[in-house]
Amino acid sequence: MIEFLFSVITSDHYWFIVLRSTAPILLVTLGAVISEQAGISNMALEGSMLWAALVGVIVSAATGNVWIGLAAGLAASVLTAWALWLFALKFEANAVLAGVALNLVAHGGTVFVLFALTGDKGISSSLPSKTLPFITIPFVKDIPWLGGVISGQNIVVYIALIAVVVMHFILKKLTIGRRIKAVGENIEAARSAGINPDRVKLFALTAAGILAGLAGAFLSMGYTSNFTSGISAGRGYVANAAQVVAGGTAVGSIFASLMFGLFDAMATYLQNVGLPPELIQALPYLATIIGFIVVTVIRDRKEARRKKRLLMKDAD
Amino acid sequence: MNSKIGPVQAVKLFFTDKDKLEPALVTLLAAVFSVLFGVVLIFLVSKNPFQSTVNFLLGPLLRTYNLYYMMIAMVPITFAGLALCIIYQSKHLSLIIDSSFYMGAVVATAVGIYFPLPAIVHPIVAMLLSGLVGALISLLPAILKIKWRANELVSSLMFNYVFYFLGSAVILYFLRDRNQAIMSSLPFRSSFALPRLIPNTQLHAGFIIAAVFVVLVSIFIYKTKWGYEIRMIGANQKFATYAGISVPTVILYSHFVSGFIGGVGGAVEMSGLYRAFIWQMDPSYAWDGVIVAMLARKNPKFVPVSALFLAYLRVGADFMSRRGDVAFEFITMLQGFIILILASDKIANSIKANRLKKAALAKTGGVA
Numbered sequence: 001m002i003e004f005l006f007s008v009i010t011s012d013h014y015w016f017i018v019l020r021s022t023a024p025i026l027l028v029t030l031g032a033v034i035s036e037q038a039g040i041s042n043m044a045l046e047g048s049m050l051w052a053a054l055v056g057v058i059v060s061a062a063t064g065n066v067w068i069g070l071a072a073g074l075a076a077s078v079l080t081a082w083a084l085w086l087f088a089l090k091f092e093a094n095a096v097l098a099g100v101a102l103n104l105v106a107h108g109g110t111v112f113v114l115f116a117l118t119g120d121k122g123i124s125s126s127l128p129s130k131t132l133p134f135i136t137i138p139f140v141k142d143i144p145w146l147g148g149v150i151s152g153q154n155i156v157v158y159i160a161l162i163a164v165v166v167m168h169f170i171l172k173k174l175t176i177g178r179r180i181k182a183v184g185e186n187i188e189a190a191r192s193a194g195i196n197p198d199r200v201k202l203f204a205l206t207a208a209g210i211l212a213g214l215a216g217a218f219l220s221m222g223y224t225s226n227f228t229s230g231i232s233a234g235r236g237y238v239a240n241a242a243q244v245v246a247g248g249t250a251v252g253s254i255f256a257s258l259m260f261g262l263f264d265a266m267a268t269y270l271q272n273v274g275l276p277p278e279l280i281q282a283l284p285y286l287a288t289i290i291g292f293i294v295v296t297v298i299r300d301r302k303e304a305r306r307k308k309r310l311l312m313k314d315a316d
Numbered sequence: 317m318n319s320k321i322g323p324v325q326a327v328k329l330f331f332t333d334k335d336k337l338e339p340a341l342v343t344l345l346a347a348v349f350s351v352l353f354g355v356v357l358i359f360l361v362s363k364n365p366f367q368s369t370v371n372f373l374l375g376p377l378l379r380t381y382n383l384y385y386m387m388i389a390m391v392p393i394t395f396a397g398l399a400l401c402i403i404y405q406s407k408h409l410s411l412i413i414d415s416s417f418y419m420g421a422v423v424a425t426a427v428g429i430y431f432p433l434p435a436i437v438h439p440i441v442a443m444l445l446s447g448l449v450g451a452l453i454s455l456l457p458a459i460l461k462i463k464w465r466a467n468e469l470v471s472s473l474m475f476n477y478v479f480y481f482l483g484s485a486v487i488l489y490f491l492r493d494r495n496q497a498i499m500s501s502l503p504f505r506s507s508f509a510l511p512r513l514i515p516n517t518q519l520h521a522g523f524i525i526a527a528v529f530v531v532l533v534s535i536f537i538y539k540t541k542w543g544y545e546i547r548m549i550g551a552n553q554k555f556a557t558y559a560g561i562s563v564p565t566v567i568l569y570s571h572f573v574s575g576f577i578g579g580v581g582g583a584v585e586m587s588g589l590y591r592a593f594i595w596q597m598d599p600s601y602a603w604d605g606v607i608v609a610m611l612a613r614k615n616p617k618f619v620p621v622s623a624l625f626l627a628y629l630r631v632g633a634d635f636m637s638r639r640g641d642v643a644f645e646f647i648t649m650l651q652g653f654i655i656l657i658l659a660s661d662k663i664a665n666s667i668k669a670n671r672l673k674k675a676a677l678a679k680t681g682g683v684a
Contacts, residue, residue, distance in 0.1 A: 090662070091660035092660060092661040093656065093660040102656070105652035108648025108650075109649050112361070115645070116361040116642075121645070237474065282481035282482060285475075300465060
C-alpha cells in the first residue's frame with residue numbers, strides 16, 4: 001500500500017490530475033474570497049457554476065463556437081451573482097438563505113432546461129457541444145516529469161493560475177481592493193469615507209460570478225465534455241470552506257484548493273486498488289472540514305492573544 | 317391561547333391583529349406567487365400547457381390515490397420541517413439534518429434486516445436507534461461552532477457529503493442484496509413494517525407519528541424551559557448571555573433534539589414505505605425542511621400546513637411530469653423561489669411598512 005502510494009505520488013500523471021482537479025476549486029475559491037472580503041457570503045457560487053456549465057454547453061452546441069459558449073456561460077454565472085446582490089442588498093434578504101435559494105433554483109432549473117431541450121434529465125450528450133482547448137507548451141513539454149505535469153492542460157487551468165496573480169494584485173495593490181476590504185471590515189466607516197458599499201459589493205460579486213463561471217464552464221467543457229445534472233458536486237460550498245482556510249487571500253487559495261485537489265486526484269487512483277469508492281469520494285470533503293477546523297483554531301488563538309495583549313495594554 | 321377566548325373570538329382577534337395577519341398574508345402570497353411562477357414555466361416549455369397546468373394544480377386533489385400520496389409525502393417533510401424549526405428558532409442554520417435523516421434510514425435498514433424483534437417493537441427500536449445516531453451526527457457542526465466558531469452552515473454542508481458517501485458505503489458493503497441487479501439492501505423482516513392506516517393504500521402509521529411529533533415539538537419550543545432558552549438566544553444572544561443562559565449548552569441540545577427528529581424521520585420513512593433500502597441518491601429533505609420551517613415561520617404548529625402545501629406541489633409536479641413533457645425538477649425551482657421571497661425582509665415586510673407609512677402620513681396630516 002505504502003509502495004503504491006509512493007509510486008502514485010512520484011508519478012507525473014498524478015500531479016497532472018491534481019492540477020486539473022484543483023483548477024475549478026481554485027477559481028471558485030477566489031470567487032468566495034473576493035465576496036467574503038467585501039463582506040458578503042456568497043453561497044450562490046454553486047448555482048453560478050451550474051448555470052455556467054449548462055449554458056456554456058447549450059450555446060457552444062448551438063453556435064458551434066466554444067468561445068461564444070464560454071461567454072454565454074460566464075454571463076449566466078454573473079447574472080446569478082447579480083441576483084444574489086439584488087436580493088441580499090436591495091430586498092434585504094439574509095445573504096446565506098438567498099444564496100441557498102438561488103442554488104435550488106439552479107439545481108432544478110438546469111435539469112428543467114436540459115430536459116426541455118433534449119428530453120434527457122441526466123446528461124447533455126445529445127448536444128454537439130464543444131470543449132475548451134488543451135494547450136501543449138513548446139519546450140516545457142520536453143522537460144522530464146515537469147513537462148508531463150504542466151503541459152497539455154486545459155486552457156482554464158492556466159487561466160486559474162493567472163487569476164491568482166490578478167486577484168492578488170486587485171486585493172493588495174488596487175484602490176478597488178482597498179475599498180473592498182474597507183467595506184468588508186467596517187461598512188459604516190467605509191460609507192463615511194465616501195465609498196458606496198453597494199457598488200463595491202456589486203463589483204466583488206461580478207468578479208466572483210466570472211470566476212465561478214470559468215470553473216463551471218471548465219467542468220462541462222474541459223474537465224468532462226458534457227453537462228451532467230449536479231455537475232458542480234458541491235464545489236461552490238467547498239469554496240466557502242476553502243475561503244476560510246485561505247485566510248481571505250489569493251495566495252492562500254492555492255493551498256486551500258490544493259488540499260481538495262490532492263485528495264480528489266488520489267480518489268481516482270485509489271478506486272483502482274479495490275478500496276470502496278464511496279469512502280474515497282468522501283475524502284476531499286473530509287480533508288476540507290479538517291483544514292477548515294485547523295485554520296479556525298489557529299485564527300481564534302491569534303485573536304485571543306491579540307485581545308489579551310490589548311487588555312494588558314489597557315491595564316498599563 | 318387564553319382559555320377565556322373561544323375559537324370564534326380567536327379568529328376575529330387574528331384578523332384584527334394586523335401584526336399577526338400581515339405575516340400570514342405575505343406567506344400566503346409567496347405561496348400563490350410561486351404556484352403562478354410554476355404555471356408560467358409550464359407555459360414556456362410544454363407543448364400542451366393547459367393539460368399540464370390542470371394536471372399540476374388539480375391532479376393532487378381530483379384523484380383519491382393522489383390524496384393518499386400527499387399524506388404520505390407529508391411525513392418526511394414534516395419531520396425535516398420540525399427539525400429545522402428548532403435549529404431556526406435559535407437563529408442558527410445548520411443543514412446537518414440531511415445527514416441525520418439519511419444515516420437514520422441507514423441505521424434503520426440494519427435494524428430492519430438483522431434484529432429479530434416482534435412487530436410494533438421492531439420499528440420503535442429502529443426509530444430510537446436512528447434518532448440517537450441522527451442526534452449524535454447533528455452535534456458535530458454544533459461542536460465545531462462552539463469550540464472554534466466554525467460556521468455551522470458551511471461545516472454541515474461538508475459533513476452532508478461525507479455522511480452520504482459513508483452511508484452508501486455501509487449499504488453497499490454490509491447490507492446489500494447481491495442477488496439484485498439494481499442497488500438494493502437485503503429485504504427487511506416483516507415485523508419491521510409499520511401498520512397501514514387504511515388497507516390497500518400506502519398510508520402508514522408514520523403519519524400519526526409525525527402528528528405526535530408536531531405536538532411534542534410545539535410543547536418543547538413553547539412550553540418548556542429548554543424551548544424558552546432556544547427562543548431566547550434566537551431573539552438576542554447577548555441578552556440571553558446576560559440573563560444567565562449558557563449559549564453553548566443551548567446550541568448543543570437544540571442540535572441534539574433536531575438531529576434526533578431527523579433520525580426518527582429516516583427510520584419512519586424506511587419502516588413505513590419501503591421493504592428494502594433502495595435510495596440511489598440522497599433524497600435531501602433538509603432543503604424541504606428549510607422551506608417548511610420558513611413557511612411555518614418557525615412555529616411547529618404550522619408545520620403540517622406548510623408540509624401539506626409542499627406535498628401538494630410535489631405530488632402535482634410528479635403527476636404532471638408522468639403525463640406530460642415538463643420535468644419534475646421544476647418543483648425545485650419553485651422551492652428556491654419561495655425561499656427567495658420569504659427571506660427578503662423588504663418584500664416580506666412590505667405590507668407592514670406600507671401600513672406604518674400611511675399611519676405616519678395620516679398623523680402628520682399628509683405632510684411628510
